[in-house]
Amino acid sequence: MLCDVCKCNDATVFLTQILEGKMQKVNLCDACSKEKGVQDPTGFALADLLLGIGAAEEIEKGAPTQRCPVCGFTQADFKKTGRLGCSSCYVTFGEGLNTLLKAMHKGTEHVGKLPQRAHRAVELNDRMRTLTENLQKAVAEENYETAASLRDQIKQLEHELAS
Amino acid sequence: MKFSNVMSTAGEWLRGEGPHHQIVISSRVRFARNLRNRAFPGWAKKAERTAILDLIRPRVEELPEMQDSFSELLQDLSALEKQVLVERHLISREHAAKGVGSAVVMNRRQTLSIMINEEDHLRMQSIRSGLQLKQAFKLVDKVDSALESKLEFAYDQRLGYLTACPTNVGTGMRASAMLHLPGLVLSELINQVIQAVSKIGLAVRGLYGEGTEAMGNLFQISNQTTLGEKEDEIVGRLTKVIETIIGKEHDARQVLIQKKSNTLWDQIGRAYGVLTYAHAMSSKEALNLLSIIKLGVDLGAFPEDRRLPIDELFIDTQPAHLQKTSQQKLNAEERDHLRAQIIRERLKLFPKPDISKIMRESGNGATARPSNNE
Numbered sequence: 001m002l003c004d005v006c007k008c009n010d011a012t013v014f015l016t017q018i019l020e021g022k023m024q025k026v027n028l029c030d031a032c033s034k035e036k037g038v039q040d041p042t043g044f045a046l047a048d049l050l051l052g053i054g055a056a057e058e059i060e061k062g063a064p065t066q067r068c069p070v071c072g073f074t075q076a077d078f079k080k081t082g083r084l085g086c087s088s089c090y091v092t093f094g095e096g097l098n099t100l101l102k103a104m105h106k107g108t109e110h111v112g113k114l115p116q117r118a119h120r121a122v123e124l125n126d127r128m129r130t131l132t133e134n135l136q137k138a139v140a141e142e143n144y145e146t147a148a149s150l151r152d153q154i155k156q157l158e159h160e161l162a163s
Numbered sequence: 164m165k166f167s168n169v170m171s172t173a174g175e176w177l178r179g180e181g182p183h184h185q186i187v188i189s190s191r192v193r194f195a196r197n198l199r200n201r202a203f204p205g206w207a208k209k210a211e212r213t214a215i216l217d218l219i220r221p222r223v224e225e226l227p228e229m230q231d232s233f234s235e236l237l238q239d240l241s242a243l244e245k246q247v248l249v250e251r252h253l254i255s256r257e258h259a260a261k262g263v264g265s266a267v268v269m270n271r272r273q274t275l276s277i278m279i280n281e282e283d284h285l286r287m288q289s290i291r292s293g294l295q296l297k298q299a300f301k302l303v304d305k306v307d308s309a310l311e312s313k314l315e316f317a318y319d320q321r322l323g324y325l326t327a328c329p330t331n332v333g334t335g336m337r338a339s340a341m342l343h344l345p346g347l348v349l350s351e352l353i354n355q356v357i358q359a360v361s362k363i364g365l366a367v368r369g370l371y372g373e374g375t376e377a378m379g380n381l382f383q384i385s386n387q388t389t390l391g392e393k394e395d396e397i398v399g400r401l402t403k404v405i406e407t408i409i410g411k412e413h414d415a416r417q418v419l420i421q422k423k424s425n426t427l428w429d430q431i432g433r434a435y436g437v438l439t440y441a442h443a444m445s446s447k448e449a450l451n452l453l454s455i456i457k458l459g460v461d462l463g464a465f466p467e468d469r470r471l472p473i474d475e476l477f478i479d480t481q482p483a484h485l486q487k488t489s490q491q492k493l494n495a496e497e498r499d500h501l502r503a504q505i506i507r508e509r510l511k512l513f514p515k516p517d518i519s520k521i522m523r524e525s526g527n528g529a530t531a532r533p534s535n536n537e
Contacts, residue, residue, distance in 0.1 A: 070200050071202045071206060073202075073206060077206075081205065082328065083203065083205050083206070083282065083327040083328050084203060084206075084327055084328075084329070085202055085203060085206040086197075086200060086201060086202045086203055086206065086317075087197055087199055087200060087201075087317030087319075087325040088200055090319060090322060090325050090332075097329060100329055101322070101329055101332065101390060104329060104330055104388065104390075105332075105333065105388040105389065105390035105391050106364060106388045106390065106391040106392050107390055107391015107392065108321075108390065108391065109321050109322075109390070109391060110319075110320075110321065110322055110323025110324075110332075110333045110334070110390060110391075111391060111392065111393050112323060112333065112334040112336075112392070112393045112394045113304070113307075113323075113324075113334065113394055114318075115311045115316055115318050116308075116311060116312065117311070117315065117318070121320065122320065125320065
């Protein structure tokens with residue numbers, strides 16, 4: 001099992017914490033557990049750790065006060081309420097949330113019901129994937145005529161996806 | 164439909180006729196849905212919340228399932244009326260705390276209830292008597308599909324339906340059943356069951372959900388996670404686990420009859436005595452004693468036709484129902500007196516527990532009525 005923070009070393013520290021009746025789990029490698037101060041369990045909260053991961057990454061990116069462009073929600077608001085601001089927050093705070101969701105749920109991907117609208121989007125995305133693969137192949141084979149045609153089709157599809 | 168109509172007719176699930184109804188009081192399935200790119204209710208400003216409500220409410224009211232529905236803004240309901248709906252599990256405690264910008268719409272049979280601007284823009288719930296999770300799921304699923312054609316829900320290809328709280332993301336579905344487990348409590352096996360259930364990703368809670376105490380030997384069991392598992396798989400898994408618990412409860416009851424009969428008769432006798440003669444009773448005490456009488460009916464110590472009056476008392480003795488019936492606001496002491504009075508009146512014609520009847524049935528061994536294959 002890989003470390004939830006660096007995602008490259010094997011996890012050796014497994015933490016389980018029950019917060020407000022909800023179980024949260026996180027797996028860390030030796031180096032990351034030291035860095036996060038997990039060796040000292042006093043005053044250590046798993047939620048802080050999980051949210052801290054996202055925050056640390058943002059600071060590196062030079063965006064310490066990340067704000068959802070749609071609703072203006074910040075990470076501090078999430079820390080306070082445990083709820084998100086709008087559906088776009090899942091994109092804005094994606095990385096930090098993924099770790100949280102992984103610890104919370106059975107899987108990391110939805111496998112259930114699809115809204116009718118999403119059916120169409122899935123089809124378009126599948127087509128997009130095939131076109132992109134074909135384009136790469138065409139370029140690799142120096143088949144520029146096909147590549148140009150594929151590029152036009154991708155542009156057209158991008159337009160459809162955006163609408 | 165007016166509130167008085169809601170009050171005067173008990174919901175279908177309260178009449179208790181579903182499969183395994185002796186042990187499974189009710190089955191519920193709820194979906195959480197949100198509109199795309201609109202602030203979730205907890206974050207939206209009042210104006211936006213109201214705009215979202217105005218967008219959703221007419222779509223909900225025009226559903227064929229909602230003909231002759233009860234539809235009300237939360238700010239137009241009194242605190243007592245909200246509490247009555249909570250006691251009937253038609254709205255959540257969180258929703259009862261809401262005011263401007265929130266609403267509830269429910270059908271006449273009280274099997275479908277839709278909360279607008281609770282924690283999510285839409286919380287759609289179906290509630291059925293007994294173990295009918297699949298049926299409850301089908302109804303909510305149908306309503307969801309109908310609404311989805313008119314409202315654009317927040318949905319992500321990878322994460323599924325997006326919800327205000329990350330614990331609901333994916334299916335947005337919570338399936339739960341309310342179980343009456345006096346046998347497992349009396350034989351002190353309940354903690355084992357709770358532990359086993361929590362190990363397989365299911366949650367056990369008290370009467371009114373998260374953070375509430377288990378009273379009246381009533382337990383709510385539900386799925387804990389919503390991402391990475393299909394809806395019908397969740398419902399199927401939960402149903403199987405509940406069927407196992409039903410079996411365990413029946414076994415525990417049989418063991419009590421055979422090995423601890425004195426304790427059991429003592430419990431039933433005491434519950435009957437206190438309920439018949441007490442003049443003050445808290446709702447917690449009432450629930451705990453009524454639970455034992457209900458067990459008595461299951462085991463045959465009271466005639467089967469006494470089941471409904473007992474089931475009704477479970478709800479009618481709750482604080483808000485009590486005050487709504489008496490049409491006045493009462494303090495705790497007055498409520499306890501009124502509660503005891505109502506119970507005494509309803510139990511007036513209730514026969515004494517007939518223990519010999521249970522003795523004879525348990526003596527027959529395999530023909531004992533509460534069998535594992537109910």
